[in-house]
Amino acid sequence: MKNTACSGNGYKTAQKTERSLFTRMCIGEAIIELMQDKGMNGVNVSAIAKRSGVSRMTFYYYYDSVQEALTDYMKEIVADYLKARKNTPGLGNYQEYSHVVFSLKFFDQYKTFFLTMTQNGLHSILMDGINEFMLSYLPKETVQSLYDIYYYAGGLLNTFLKWEENGQKESAEEVARIICQHTRV
Incomplete structure (x- = not known):
């Protein structure tokens, strides 16, 4: 999880402002911390509110459920990725x-x-989250088939997760070489 000062879409009527982003990210981070400490059974709105420093009313202002908050958190990660990608030439x-x-x-x-x-x-x-990203943000001219996108997105996500679970024994460059061997364009 990226470090923020508090340690998408999917929220109701709240506007996307820096303050709302900060609050929503704090809520998402609080949920992740609670899941790490207690698993999903330890996650409830009262615990989230206490851990994130917001009221229950604030949580419900943005979300109807914990799953909706996590979906929003994922969307914000993708938005952050898109900004970083745009600012990285080549x-x-x-x-x-x-x-x-x-x-x-x-x-x-x-x-x-x-x-x-x-x-x-x-x-x-x-x-x-990764499927939505691939379908929404890929230039249409690069898409041969929706199944190509689903295949690639699923493979990339699973490879990333296994790389992380295994403690990144290989470099990102080595993993990328392996992925590219199987996805020749």
Whole structure:
């Protein structure tokens, strides 16, 4: 999980402001911390509010459920990725080596989030997030088939998760080489 000062879409009527982003990210981080400490059974709105420093009313202002908050957190990670990607020249196509290395290194800063989600059986939020990203943000001219996108997104996510779970024994560059061997454009 990326460090923020408090230690998407999916929220109701709240506007996207810096303050709302800060509050929503604090809520997301609090949920992840609670899941690390107590598993999903230890996560409830009262505990989230206490850990994040917001009221229950504030939580419900943004979200109807814990799952909705986690989905929003994932969307904000993707938004952060898109900003970083835009500011990094020379990445090329999403399946090119330089882009895969960039993606692995970028998402590594959120490894706590990804691993905690997986350990708590919430892999579907991660998969939905990466599928939505791939479908929404890939240039249409690079897409040959929706199944190509789903295949690549699932493989990339699973490879990233296993790389993190195994303690990154290989470099991001080595993992990217392996991925690119199987996804020749």
